[in-house]
Amino acid sequence: GQNIDQPTEMTATEGAIVQINCTYQTSGFNGLFWYQQHAGEAPTFLSYNVLDGLEEKGRFSSFLSRSKGYSYLLLKELQMKDSASYLCAVRDQDSGTYKYIFGTGTRLKVLA
């Protein structure tokens, strides 16, 4: 079946580094996405990985290991505005069509 796991909540301190892990099980992996969602708002795209390795984008980096079914989102120099939910999602290809499967999200609280 298809499944995505990520921690429910994490807490970190302003200025610190935090790593949010995501593990997934799909039959036709076709890319992994990370989204940020502030409470009451729409998700916003952070990153996309389809090949193994690290993708860096400013303070945010995302890593993928397809053989392990594992990804992480790394947030550096945390700011208060980074307090949000972080959604891991996988695009799964099945019989020529795609599905997008989202994890339940990790609520990150950044403390002063």
Add this chain to the structure above:
Amino acid sequence: DSGVTQTPKHLITATGQRVTLRCSPRSGDLSVYWYQQSLDQGLQFLIQYYNGEERAKGNILERFSAQQFPDLHSELNLSSLELGDSALYFCASSDGGRGHSYNEQFFGPGTRLTVL
């Protein structure tokens, strides 16, 4: 502002009724996606249209249907509404059609549906 618009922002209706949610994608985007987000289930992918044709299908109930029109706006129709259909419904669009893969999706502000 993502450039994706959704109407209405809020909708309150009764069980058994039918509603239509509307989405206008970013200018030039050919793909439209619909998602449902409820408190207990997180974000659920419902369906994707590309240039008027259904491209991908998620866990969309048979009571729900969608379409994408020639001007690329999309509508999600929800019928025989149940209490459990109360949720935030997001539309997203992407740049499929400019030679890029459908990677970055831009989400609209959502329609909050309350079924009483």
